[in-house]
Amino acid sequence: MSTLVLEISPQLKARLVKRAKQEGKPLDEMARTMLENVLEASPNPARAPKESEEVRYQRVLKKLREEGLLWEQPDRNRAPKSTEAEREEIFQEMGRAGGKTLSQIVQEQRQDRHDILVYGYKRNGKKTRAREGQSGVKLNHPRGK
Numbered sequence: 001m002s003t004l005v006l007e008i009s010p011q012l013k014a015r016l017v018k019r020a021k022q023e024g025k026p027l028d029e030m031a032r033t034m035l036e037n038v039l040e041a042s043p044n045p046a047r048a049p050k051e052s053e054e055v056r057y058q059r060v061l062k063k064l065r066e067e068g069l070l071w072e073q074p075d076r077n078r079a080p081k082s083t084e085a086e087r088e089e090i091f092q093e094m095g096r097a098g099g100k101t102l103s104q105i106v107q108e109q110r111q112d113r114h115d116i117l118v119y120g121y122k123r124n125g126k127k128t129r130a131r132e133g134q135s136g137v138k139l140n141h142p143r144g145k
Contacts, residue, residue, distance in 0.1 A: 016030060016031060016034075019034075
């Protein structure tokens with residue numbers, strides 16, 4: 001065994017003497033045991049396995065969040081969750097507004113466009129001629145000259 005000389009404060013020496021007396025060991029043996037325990041508990045950087053890139057990435061993200069340098073943005077594409085009661089209330093409110101729903105308006109516009117492209121006029125009574133080339137379809141209907 002080799003000898004090691006350490007300079008320690010009087011307070012640290014007093015704590016070490018107290019601990020040695022509690023465990024019933026000589027002072028030098030108590031100091032050696034405590035030093036061994038500390039060295040065994042701490043990882044040896046030379047023998048420690050390399051940290052994977054994913055683990056390092058997650059560790060850095062966590063540290064940045066803790067320091068307030070990084071925060072997650074809310075997902076703007078996800079609709080807020082609503083309860084069945086809220087949906088029913090919205091449906092009731094829309095029913096009181098009257099008029100056509102957006103789906104009905106879109107369907108009517110699609111039908112009008114279809115009629116103009118196929119027949120050359122709207123079938124609801126109004127005659128409207130589509131210009132050839134505008135829609136990319138040549139009209140070959142007898143009424144759509």
